[in-house]
Structure formats: C-alpha cells, structure tokens
Amino acid sequence: MQRNRLTSALVASLLCGGTYGVCSTGAVAQQAVSPTQAPQAWIEFANKLRMAAESAIASKSAAAQRLHDGLRNARANDAQQVPSSIVVSIWIGSAGTVERVAFKSIGVAPADDGLRDVLQRVSAGAPPSGMLQPVRLRLKLSAAN
Numbered sequence: 001m002q003r004n005r006l007t008s009a010l011v012a013s014l015l016c017g018g019t020y021g022v023c024s025t026g027a028v029a030q031q032a033v034s035p036t037q038a039p040q041a042w043i044e045f046a047n048k049l050r051m052a053a054e055s056a057i058a059s060k061s062a063a064a065q066r067l068h069d070g071l072r073n074a075r076a077n078d079a080q081q082v083p084s085s086i087v088v089s090i091w092i093g094s095a096g097t098v099e100r101v102a103f104k105s106i107g108v109a110p111a112d113d114g115l116r117d118v119l120q121r122v123s124a125g126a127p128p129s130g131m132l133q134p135v136r137l138r139l140k141l142s143a144a145n
Contacts (some may be wrong), residue, residue: 041128049090049124050137056118057139063117070111071141081107086141089134090119096126102134106141115141 057064074082083106091100101119106112127133 039128039131042131045124045127045131046135046137049092049122049135050139052124053088053090053119053122053137053139056122057115057141059118061118061121063114063121065114067111067114067118067141070106070108070114074106074108074111082111082141084141085138086115087136087138088115088119089136090122091134092124092127094126096123098122100134 057067071082086103086106088101088103090098093099098120101116103112103115106115127135
C-alpha cells in the first residue's frame with residue numbers, strides 16, 4: 001500500500017491546451033516525459049477524464065450551478081479576476097472513483113467549492129494499469145448559459 005502511494009505520487013498525466021505529457025510531481029524527483037514517450041493508454045485516459053470533467057462543469061447539477069454562479073458574480077465585479085481555464089490535479093482510485101482533487105483557488109470561495117464538488121463526482125472509469133498520478137488537466141471554466 002505504501003509503495004503504491006509513493007509510486008502514484010511520482011508521475012502525473014498532463015493535458016494542457018491540447019498537449020499531452022506526463023510529469024513527475026513527487027517530492028523525490030521532478031521529471032517530465034514528452035508526449036511521445038507517454039503510454040497511449042495514459043493519454044487516452046487523460047483525454048477521457050478531461051471530457052468527463054468539462055461535461056460535468058457544463059452540466060446543470062447543483063455543484064456546477066454553484067460554480068457558475070460564483071464565476072458570474074466574480075465576473076460581474078471584475079472580469080479580469082476570473083480565469084477562463086484552470087489546471088487541476090485529480091487522483092483516481094483503482095475502482096475509477098475520484099479520491100482527491102487539488103487546484104489553485106479561482107479566487108471565489110463558492111466557485112472553488114462548486115468546482116471541487118463537480119470534480120469529486122467525475123467518472124471516467126478505472127485508470128490504466130500502472131498509470132501514475134495525479135492526472136493534471138487544464139479545464140475550461142465556461143459559465144453555463
């Protein structure tokens with residue numbers, strides 16, 4: 001169990017602006033793997049997870065509505081204060097459930113809470129065998145209409 005947690009902490013799948021890659025986020029080492037070296041299964045899983053997360057963000061769920069309401073209120077006060085996208089780290093358990101999420105604050109507590117709740121409910125299935133985590137994704141924060 002301890003070994004699995006250490007292994008899981010060492011490498012992340014990175015999806016930023018359409019570019020895929022894998023990078024280490026562990027305290028032991030900082031290492032990046034080029035997209036051409038990342039296993040195809042990891043890239044496909046990261047893409048599936050990103051699509052599921054963005055779909056959940058765009059949904060009409062109560063958590064998504066809290067996120068959108070917070071974003072709209074913040075934009076009404078200062079549109080430049082609110083980012084249009086955010087990088088999140090998501091840890092997925094072997095059963096496919098989200099175990100943990102982390103991200104830099106949007107700067108609006110209700111939006112942060114809504115995003116955290118939305119991401120905790122995302123499902124993309126179980127990660128590929130041996131995939132190291134967290135999965136890092138750049139997600140669009142478009143407010144629902």
